Amino acid sequence: MESWQKSLELARHCVAEEIAHGVPLPGEDEDLVRSGLLDSMAWIGILTAIEAAAGIHNFGNPWPAGRPQSLRALAELIVEGATAPSPGSATRADGRSAGRGSMVCVIGWGRALGSRLIEAAGIEAECSLAPGTIRDRAGIASVRRAGDGEDEVTLAQRAAEAALEKAGVDIPEVDLLVATSTTFLRLPSLAATLHSRLLLPESSAAFDVGGACVGVVQALATAKGLLATGSLRHALVVAADVPSRRLASSSAPGEFRGLFGDGSCAFVLSRLEEGQPAKSQGPDGRPLRGPGVEWRLGDFVWECAGEYAASLKLQIPEGAPLPGFPPLQVEFQGEPLARAALRQMERLVENLETLTGKPRSEVAYFALHEPNPRVIEILAHRFGVTLEKATPISKTCGNLGAATCGVNLCEALAKVEASSLGSPSLPPPIILVAAVGPGMLSGGTWVEIYSRS
Amino acid sequence: MKCNLTATSCAAPHIEDRQSTGLLPTGRWLSEDDLIRCLNHAEVSQDLKGLFGCALNSDSRGGNWWADRKEATRSICGCLYTNIWFHVIEEPERTSLRARMALPSNERLNSIPVVDREWRLFLHQVTAGIKKAGRPYGAEQFLNRFIRPQLLRSLNGFARIGLARPEGESGRCWLMLDSLFPQPREEWLDGLLGAVVDG
Numbered sequence: 001m002e003s004w005q006k007s008l009e010l011a012r013h014c015v016a017e018e019i020a021h022g023v024p025l026p027g028e029d030e031d032l033v034r035s036g037l038l039d040s041m042a043w044i045g046i047l048t049a050i051e052a053a054a055g056i057h058n059f060g061n062p063w064p065a066g067r068p069q070s071l072r073a074l075a076e077l078i079v080e081g082a083t084a085p086s087p088g089s090a091t092r093a094d095g096r097s098a099g100r101g102s103m104v105c106v107i108g109w110g111r112a113l114g115s116r117l118i119e120a121a122g123i124e125a126e127c128s129l130a131p132g133t134i135r136d137r138a139g140i141a142s143v144r145r146a147g148d149g150e151d152e153v154t155l156a157q158r159a160a161e162a163a164l165e166k167a168g169v170d171i172p173e174v175d176l177l178v179a180t181s182t183t184f185l186r187l188p189s190l191a192a193t194l195h196s197r198l199l200l201p202e203s204s205a206a207f208d209v210g211g212a213c214v215g216v217v218q219a220l221a222t223a224k225g226l227l228a229t230g231s232l233r234h235a236l237v238v239a240a241d242v243p244s245r246r247l248a249s250s251s252a253p254g255e256f257r258g259l260f261g262d263g264s265c266a267f268v269l270s271r272l273e274e275g276q277p278a279k280s281q282g283p284d285g286r287p288l289r290g291p292g293v294e295w296r297l298g299d300f301v302w303e304c305a306g307e308y309a310a311s312l313k314l315q316i317p318e319g320a321p322l323p324g325f326p327p328l329q330v331e332f333q334g335e336p337l338a339r340a341a342l343r344q345m346e347r348l349v350e351n352l353e354t355l356t357g358k359p360r361s362e363v364a365y366f367a368l369h370e371p372n373p374r375v376i377e378i379l380a381h382r383f384g385v386t387l388e389k390a391t392p393i394s395k396t397c398g399n400l401g402a403a404t405c406g407v408n409l410c411e412a413l414a415k416v417e418a419s420s421l422g423s424p425s426l427p428p429p430i431i432l433v434a435a436v437g438p439g440m441l442s443g444g445t446w447v448e449i450y451s452r453s
Numbered sequence: 454m455k456c457n458l459t460a461t462s463c464a465a466p467h468i469e470d471r472q473s474t475g476l477l478p479t480g481r482w483l484s485e486d487d488l489i490r491c492l493n494h495a496e497v498s499q500d501l502k503g504l505f506g507c508a509l510n511s512d513s514r515g516g517n518w519w520a521d522r523k524e525a526t527r528s529i530c531g532c533l534y535t536n537i538w539f540h541v542i543e544e545p546e547r548t549s550l551r552a553r554m555a556l557p558s559n560e561r562l563n564s565i566p567v568v569d570r571e572w573r574l575f576l577h578q579v580t581a582g583i584k585k586a587g588r589p590y591g592a593e594q595f596l597n598r599f600i601r602p603q604l605l606r607s608l609n610g611f612a613r614i615g616l617a618r619p620e621g622e623s624g625r626c627w628l629m630l631d632s633l634f635p636q637p638r639e640e641w642l643d644g645l646l647g648a649v650v651d652g
Contacts, residue, residue, distance in 0.1 A: 153559075157536070161605075170597060171538055188559075196559045199538045202514050 007054075007078035011071050013354050014049040018042040028072040043069060050074065052299050053357040056081035104224045105294040105450055108169065108268035110162025111410040112155045113397055114244070114261060115147040127254025134258045139373030143261035143398030145244045152184040153193050155264035156240035160198055163236065167268035171199055174268075175232035177206040178223045180215030180239045182401045183246040185316070194238060205232075213369045214437035215239055215402040216265065216409075217445060221300045227271040234271075240264035241401030250314075252330035259372050261398025265406030269297065272450075293417060295431075296450040300443060301351040308340035308440040341371050341436045345379055348434040348444040356446055358430055360385060365412035369405040369435035370394035391415065405435040409447070416449075455479045466505065466525035466616060466626065489611050489634055497531040500558035504530045504614055509628070517551075517564045520616055522624040528616040529631065533557050537604055537633075540564065541576065541593040548592070550576045552630055554612065565614070567630045575637035582642060600641055609635045 012025060019025070019037055032038045038046070051059035059081060060074075067073045118126075119142050120135035127134075134140050146155065156179065164171065177200060179191035186193075195206040205226075211218040216239040223235040243260035250257070272294065313331040345368060353359055360366075360383050370376050373395040380387045391411045393404065400407055412431045420426065434444035455478075458471035483491075498504045501518070506526030509518040536555040541548060550567040567573065579592045588595075604610060611634040616626035 161602075165598075170594075193559055196561050197536055197555050199536050199553045199555055199561060 003079055004075065008071065008075040010050060010053055010078060010354070010357065011046075011074035014046045014053070015071060015074070017049065017351070017354065018045050026071065028075075029068065029070050031068040031070055033069045046074070049354060050078060052355045054078050054081060102228070102230075102271050102273050103450065104227045104269055104297045105272050106267050106297055106413070106447055107270045107294050108163040108165070108167025109266065109410045109413055110159045110164075110166060111263065111265040111403070111407045112158035112162070113144040113263040113400075113407075114150060114155070114242070116145040118143050118145055123258045127258040129254045129258060133255060137374070138255075138259055139377065139395060140259065140398055142396055143244075143258075144263060144396075144400075146242045146262040150242075150262070151245075152181050152190060152240040152242050152264070153197055155242070155262065156181075156190065156194055156238045156266065157197050159240070159264040159266035160194070160236055160238050163266035163268045167234075167270070169234050169268050169270070172201050173234050174198075174200050174204050174236050176223060176226055176235040177204060178209060178219040178235065178237050179206070180209050180211060180219045180402050181241055182212040182215065182314075183241045183243055185246075190238075190240065198236075200236075211402070211441060211443070212437040213371075213402060213404065214435040214441045214443045216406040217300070217433060217435050217443035220267065220269070220297065220433075220445060221443070223269050224297050224300075227269055230271070232271065235269045236266060237269060237406075238264065238266045239402040239406050241403050243399075243401050246328060247330070250328035250330050252314075252328065253332060255334060256330060256332045259394075259399045261394075261400050263397060263400040263403045263407055265403045265410055267406065267409075270294075294450045295413065295447040298446040298448065299355055300445045301348060301355060303344065303347065303442045305340060305344055305440045305442070308336065309438075311337040311340055311440065312438045314438070338371060338375055340440050341375055342378060342382075344436045344440060344442040345369075345375075345434055346382060348436075348442050349383065349432060352432050352434065352444050352446055356430060356432075356448075360432075362427075362430070363389065363432050364416055364429035365431045366390045367405055367409035367412045367431055367433045369437070370408070371399060371436075405433060409433055413447070464522075466520070466522060467528040467618065469527060469529055485609055485635060489609050492531050492611060492613065495531060496527060496529065497533075498556075499532065500556060501560045501562070504532065504628075505616060510625075511563070515563050517566070517627055518562060519620075519625040519627045522619040522626050525616060525626060528626070529613060531611060531613050534610055534612050535559075537601060539567075539593060539596040539601065541580075541591065541596065543591075548576060548580055550596075552633070554630075562614070562628065565628050565630045567633060568615075569630060569633050569636075571636045572633055575641075578642060600637070603641060604633075604635060607635045 015032065016025060026032060026037055033040065033043055047060040060077060120140055123134050123143060124131055177191055177195055179194055181190045184190040189208045191206040191208045195204065209215060209218045209222055219237045219239060223237050226232055227235055242262040244262050247257045247260060311333045314328050317329055349360060366389055368376060368390060370392060373392050376390050376392045377387060380390045391408050393407050393411060409431065416429050428449040430446055430448040432444065432446050436442040454476040456473040457475045457477050458473055461470055461472040463470040501509050505520045507520055507524035509520055511518050534554045535557055538553045540551040542551060550572060551564045552567055553564065554562045576592060579595055583592060583595060612630060613632035615629045615631040617629055619626050
């Protein structure tokens with residue numbers, strides 16, 4: 001009975017995502033396509049969403065002859081699919097299908113913050129803001145800024161080295177580097193520069209992706225996709241931003257400039273075959289690193305809410321010299337931006353709940369992009385979770401731009417490893433990742449423990 | 454100690470060569486910090502072209518660089534490095550050490566032989582130590598996982614790159630890593646040989 005109710009709930013959720021806003025959900029037996037409520041593409045979208053959420057391979061394909069395309073039929077198929085073993089699949093510790101053959105896991109992570117700590121009062125003075133604007137209104141106690149000799153490259157290098165060490169992956173083993181940065185506006189690009197700096201092999205690919213604050217999610221998705229093609233084994237994903245310098249000579253208002261800190265994050269992704277250890281091994285087969293955890297990287301959800309595209313714009317003036325630090329033109333509408341960010345984040349988390357099949361109450365941590373700590377406090381309140389689950393890094397470091405969401409993910413991963421949450425006796429914890437960026441682009445994914453070594 | 458140096462006949466680009474006729478006691482002690490400070494006052498370059506005043510060449514992807522004897526204007530130069538990675542080449546008759554290095558210009562030196570006496574001795578100690586302790590990993594893993602971080606963390610990260618004598622008729626002078634700072638320390642071996650596996 002419980003299984004039926006859950007299946008029906010999942011079917012309803014997926015159908016609700018596809019039908020037009022404001023249209024009530026149909027009855028359980030109504031044919032969704034014949035009634036004209038959905039077109040065939042929307043129907044495929046529902047099947048795909050259920051496939052991902054329920055872990056049922058090739059869900060609804062082919063659709064059983066004679067069955068209506070209804071909520072009841074969807075729920076029945078979910079129940080049937082959940083109890084029938086899918087061919088070639090393996091069963092994970094949590095009982096869900098692990099998919100066929102291979103998967104992409106996060107096996108190492110690292111982060112680096114600017115070495116200078118500036119208290120909120122210092123930022124307020126620097127940006128000519130009224131006392132309390134940053135500390136009380138935005139909720140930022142301090143920010144971390146790059147010191148002398150630190151920039152996007154050095155911060156990225158530190159994070160990457162830490163991630164590789166954690167993963168037990170040596171530099172010559174890296175097949176792919178995907179980098180993202182909002183503030184590194186030079187050529188060669190950050191990926192090319194990092195490739196040389198890290199001494200990656202000549203055969204290793206390196207390229208950049210954009211996305212600003214959602215860049216790290218886009219970089220993870222790009223790396224995962226390329227690893228899944230089968231020819232690459234290890235990928236390094238790096239995000240690094242130093243907004244303090246880029247915005248220092250910009251037209252950005254102090255309320256915007258003052259929110260940012262400088263930092264970086266890095267992840268080592270690895271394509272694992274069933275039963276194959278990710279970590280480098282010595283000749284005796286023992287891992288060369290200490291015990292650790294592999295985290296399966298989930299699917300991705302994306303959106304672009306163009307109606308908020310004008311809320312934040314940063315551009316280099318026409319004819320400005322490159323390379324160097326040309327002043328940026330910044331258009332920033334704080335209130336609409338915050339509202340839009342909240343709305344998009346909520347939608348992302350709802351979609352991730354559907355995909356993972358796990359309600360937010362069962363999520364161990366939320367690794368979110370943080371425009372500022374207040375936004376996260378509001379989100380945590382709306383989600384009905386404690387603020388500790390959102391690991392708000394921006395309170396002490398500031399908004400780290402493209403790196404924020406990734407640094408939060410690093411924090412969350414470390415917290416799980418250090419806590420009893422990672423214990424084999426408990427259900428595998430899950431961490432939701434969600435970010436929004438100018439556009440307004442949004443993207444999310446999740447990581448969940450695949451194995452513990 | 455101080456070298457008693459005298460002029461010797463030499464051909465470009467090895468214009469800095471001197472003949473040592475012995476060592477003289479000086480009664481003074483030079484720390485590694487002081488030495489690097491002095492070396493920073495000598496020839497220093499931030500990029501590949503500045504090392505020997507000419508473009509460098511490579512015959513293969515990832516292979517060592519060489520300078521043309523007719524183009525190079527000197528045979529030794531210092532540089533900072535922003536990253537380093539070791540390669541240990543084990544052959545039946547000898548084990549040799551090579552390095553890849555990234556310079557501040559973000560250019561890289563590939564597969565440069567490490568001829569620094571202290572580092573070569575250190576490599577032998579590492580190799581012997583691993584063999585004696587029966588560790589299931591090689592000298593290369595040990596150097597890169599434990600010694601390399603010491604170098605990258607050090608404020609004394611500095612290298613002196615030299616040119617070998619011209620190779621036969623080709624006139625190619627291959628690059629060598631003459632000195633690598635910080636110099637290896639005995640204590641880096643203490644207790645580390647067990648640490649790779651023990652985590």
